[in-house]
Amino acid sequence: MKIIRMRAAFCLAAILFLAGVDQLQCAEGLRPAMIGGGADSVAAKLHYPPKERDSKTEAVVVFFCEVAANGRAKNVRTYWNKGYNRFGDAVEKALNQGHFVPAMVEGKPLPVLIGATVFFFARGDRPTVVISMATADKQKAAAMQNYIQPQMIGSDADLRRKLWDLVRSAKILVNDAHANAEVMVTVDANGNLLNTKLVAESSKNGGWGDMLVKAMSGAKFIPASNNGKPEQGEFTWAVRYNETYDPDHVRTGSHVRHESE
Structure with a gap:
């Protein structure tokens, strides 16, 4: 320390x-x-x-x-x-x-x-x-x-890309200002995902949590470290859907934000 x-x-x-x-x-x-x-x-x-x-x-x-x-x-x-x-x-x-x-x-x-x-x-x-x-x-x-705690290998854009593919396939419009979800995953001492569960979701039963769980399936992790040694641990991730833009969507306006920014 x-x-x-x-x-x-x-x-x-x-x-x-x-x-x-x-x-x-x-x-x-x-x-x-x-x-x-x-x-x-x-x-x-x-x-x-x-x-x-x-x-x-x-x-x-x-x-x-x-x-x-x-x-x-x-x-x-x-x-x-x-x-x-x-x-x-x-x-x-x-x-x-x-x-x-x-x-x-x-x-x-x-x-x-x-x-x-x-x-x-x-x-x-x-x-x-x-x-x-x-x-x-x-x-x-x-x-x-x-x-x-464990850390998920990959970029935020990679995860958002998976989420948007699921949103499009489900034909859902993200127009709910309160649409958000949080999931928790358990990761073993070698970085393998053991299980994923929904922690919170709004609007309830809106399907937002299920999409986040699916988007994180197959993810790879750096395992938890306790006093410098790897061990099994838990990782949480939260998403606000109305702030989660498609990394492959070209937006117009006074400034177009690119993933490198």
């Missing part, structure tokens, strides 16, 4: 990140994406919101994103309780400005899909921000262990 203490104009924060590259022993040929050190890391860019720090307000932010082969976060989605927008903004800013240590598969950096939980603690005179690389196992995430 490593601890970074950073002084900035508005705050004094401690950021813990829960695994080190030099300590990690992974399944053969596999290494998960991680929070690294240095001035351009996600940890270095993450700060306690000043007003919330001064009022000793605490919060938890969950995020999902792709970590690209160059270590940059893409297609970031954050979740927090109503009224805690500044915490969500702080996490999004850090993810958009900082870098991860990219995942490695057989010696090559590859994109992976990850989930993580950010805890903002305002106890004592030193506000603390803790990044736990876990969302599925709430106890391990909250325990601040040297634990990294």
Whole structure:
């Protein structure tokens, strides 16, 4: 476990990140994406919101994103309780400005899909921000262990492409502003998917969860790492369908977003 203490104009924060590259022993040929050190890391860019720090307000932010082969976060989605927008903004800013240590598969950096939980603690005179690389196992995430949950190998665009193929084949129009789903998968210590189950869905019985389960079938994973050793673990992934655009669809307007952006 490593601890970074950073002084900035508005705050004094401690950021813990829960695994080190030099300590990690992974399944053969596999290494998960991680929070690294240095001035351009996600940890270095993450700060306690000043007003919330001064009022000793605490919060938890969950995020999902792709970590690209160059270590940059893409297609970031954050979740927090109503009224805690500044915490969500702080996490999004850090993810958009900082870098991860990219995942490695057989010696090559590859994109992976990850989930993580950010805890903002305002106890004592030193506000603390803790990044736990876990969302599925709430106890391990909250325990601040040297634990990294499984990570799905592949890009967010790959998964969205599968989802859109299923949407088109089902002849469904994504016009439900509340259409979303979250699934949980169990992955063994070698990175094999054992089972998938629906955790949440809205609108209920709308078929959104079933499509996400099908899109993730056959996925390959980097297994969970606990104190540097691979083990069986769980991975969650959430999708907001009205924000999930088709990566192969050419859109018009003042700016056309490409997958490389």
